[in-house]
Amino acid sequence: MKLAVIGTGYVGLVSGVCFAHLGNEVICVDKVNEKIEMLGRGEVPIYEPGLKELIDTNVEAGRLRFSTDLADAVNKSDIVILAVGTPSLPNGEANLTYIKQAAAEIGAAINDYKVIVTKSTVPVGTNEKVAAIIAEQTNQRFDVASVPEFLREGSAIRDTLNPDRIVIGTTSEKAQEWLTQLHSPLTDNILVTDIRSAEMIKYASNAFLATKISFINEIANICEKVGADVTKVAEGMGHDNRIGRSFLKAGIGYGGSCFPKDTQALIQIAGHVDYEFKLLKSVVEVNQDQRFNVIRKLEAILDDLQGKTIAIWGLAFKPETDDIRDAPAVEIIQTLLQRGASVKAYDPVATSNFSRLISHPQLKYCDSKEEAVANADALCLLTEWKEFAEISLLELEGLLRKPILIDGRNVFSEEELSQTSFIYYSVGRPNMNHGVRDESPVLLF
Ligand SMILES: NC(=O)c1ccc[n+]([C@@H]2O[C@H](COP(=O)([O-])OP(=O)(O)OC[C@H]3O[C@@H](n4cnc5c(N)ncnc54)[C@H](O)[C@@H]3O)[C@@H](O)[C@H]2O)c1
Numbered sequence: 306m307k308l309a310v311i312g313t314g315y316v317g318l319v320s321g322v323c324f325a326h327l328g329n330e331v332i333c334v335d336k337v338n339e340k341i342e343m344l345g346r347g348e349v350p351i352y353e354p355g356l357k358e359l360i361d362t363n364v365e366a367g368r369l370r371f372s373t374d375l376a377d378a379v380n381k382s383d384i385v386i387l388a389v390g391t392p393s394l395p396n397g398e399a400n401l402t403y404i405k406q407a408a409a410e411i412g413a414a415i416n417d418y419k420v421i422v423t424k425s426t427v428p429v430g431t432n433e434k435v436a437a438i439i440a441e442q443t444n445q446r447f448d449v450a451s452v453p454e455f456l457r458e459g460s461a462i463r464d465t466l467n468p469d470r471i472v473i474g475t476t477s478e479k480a481q482e483w484l485t486q487l488h489s490p491l492t493d494n495i496l497v498t499d500i501r502s503a504e505m506i507k508y509a510s511n512a513f514l515a516t517k518i519s520f521i522n523e524i525a526n527i528c529e530k531v532g533a534d535v536t537k538v539a540e541g542m543g544h545d546n547r548i549g550r551s552f553l554k555a556g557i558g559y560g561g562s563c564f565p566k567d568t569q570a571l572i573q574i575a576g577h578v579d580y581e582f583k584l585l586k587s588v589v590e591v592n593q594d595q596r597f598n599v600i601r602k603l604e605a606i607l608d609d610l611q612g613k614t615i616a617i618w619g620l621a622f623k624p625e626t627d628d629i630r631d632a633p634a635v636e637i638i639q640t641l642l643q644r645g646a647s648v649k650a651y652d653p654v655a656t657s658n659f660s661r662l663i664s665h666p667q668l669k670y671c672d673s674k675e676e677a678v679a680n681a682d683a684l685c686l687l688t689e690w691k692e693f694a695e696i697s698l699l700e701l702e703g704l705l706r707k708p709i710l711i712d713g714r715n716v717f718s719e720e721e722l723s724q725t726s727f728i729y730y731s732v733g734r735p736n737m738n739h740g741v742r743d744e745s746p747v748l749l750f
């Protein structure tokens with residue numbers, strides 16, 4: 306089939322290249338010239354494992370190209386996929402400016418019957434708005450469908466090529482037929498729904514996953530006080546198939562371009578129909594506070610952060626991405642700087658994105674994990690990159706001025722620590738919090 310994909314962010318690029326890989330002819334469009342020029346030179350604007358190789362193969366095969374000419378791409382396609390951003394407005398609502406602009410441009414360009422698919426995450430009712438905007442511009446026939454995207458950054462290609470399910474929200478038989486044909490090489494598990502339910506499935510899925518994370522983080526906080534180990538608790542819970550093992554890793558809270566904005570957007574969607582989504586509001590509140598446990602733990606050991614040097618390992622919101630949107634590292638580093646600490650930060654791939662966001666005389670970006678910890682008073686691990694887990698803790702102990710390690714992602718094991726004299730705080734593993742100020746668990750009865 307012939308596809309135009311509007312927007313070359315994660316979703317546009319990854320779905321565009323994956324559809325090309327399945328044998329479709331794909332034109333990926335962006336309005337930002339520099340992005341299209343980069344892609345034209347064989348460079349990829351984002352870090353995503355395997356993406357460059359897959360782009361190169363499909364460009365060479367003549368199935369994939371990049372363009373700034375939306376009208377031309379729309380004219381040459383059967384299916385137009387909207388994958389533009391829907392960032393948060395200051396009140397938490399999804400900003401639909403890019404969706405509306407793109408819809409108007411599609412409407413002005415449309416020359417024949419097309420299926421217009423929204424892959425961007427959009428509030429319930431948006432696809433209907435998209436249809437209305439296009440209809441204002443043209444008398445051509447077209448149908449709309451909501452096909453939400455569930456890929457994760459860092460494993461985006463694997464997720465796209467092996468989806469758990471595909472959701473197609475449409476009332477049009479033609480759209481259903483074409484989109485089922487397009488997605489059937491990926492999975493048999495295709496769920497066809499009405500448009501509004503498809504839009505809601507995306508928000509409900511993200512909100513549920515965010516709820517799991519905040520839930521386990523609260524359990525972790527209680528574990529620290531009662532002397533239980535959250536990793537064991539999560540394992541024990543996860544063996545129950547009704548609960549499942551995934552998304553029960555306690556840490557410093559979720560970040561990224563999706564969970565923070567989509568939970569806020571769903572709270573707003575509910576608010577617009579006079580429903581207070583109390584549970585989700587608490588999920589957001591718990592998540593917002595969880596990152597500050599890193600600061601609390603540091604202060605429990607060092608008292609005052611003024612004049613201390615703190616090493617940070619990990620700036621990206623999760624490993625295998627250079628995305629720093631809503632990364633917990635942002636607020637943690639800002640707080641350290643506000644409290645008078647100097648910060649030495651290292652991330653394998655996200656440093657240049659981060660340094661464009663925060664620059665401060667007391668913040669030094671380092672080229673290696675060793676440089677970041679040299680002569681630091683403490684180390685905070687914020688992203689569980691593989692290279693951090695691989696370091697010898699004995700070697701690390703020798704590099705730091707003081708052997709203090711706040712492990713925000715429970716990367717290190719008791720066995721590894723037992724050989725060292727680290728003062729070590731992790732998340733929800735109190736028996737591993739080897740610290741001078743470690744509190745004994747309270748007597749419960
Ligand atoms: N990032 C993810 O992992 C992910 C996963 C699932 C769903 N989503 C959703 O998918 C959507 C896109 O997310 P993203 O992270 O890829 O976004 P992004 O902001 O990284 O990229 C969007 C791109 O669209 C381009 N664009 C905007 N208006 C345009 C127009 N009129 N014509 C051409 N290009 C235009 C922008 O220049 C930008 O390059 C969002 O709604 C997001 O919530 C994202």
Ligand SMILES: O=c1ccn([C@@H]2O[C@H](COP(=O)(O)OP(=O)(O)O[C@H]3O[C@H](CO)[C@@H](O)[C@H](O)[C@H]3O)[C@@H](O)[C@H]2O)c(=O)[nH]1
Binds near residue numbers: 459553554557560
């Ligand atoms: O057990 C867990 C799992 C994740 N996280 C954190 O949660 C955030 C999000 O992680 P993940 O979901 O793996 O990455 P995203 O790329 O943000 O993907 C989510 O957001 C996308 C955009 O909507 C959806 O498409 C995906 O299905 C959904 O998983 C990260 O900060 C993780 O560190 C935890 O703290 N504990």
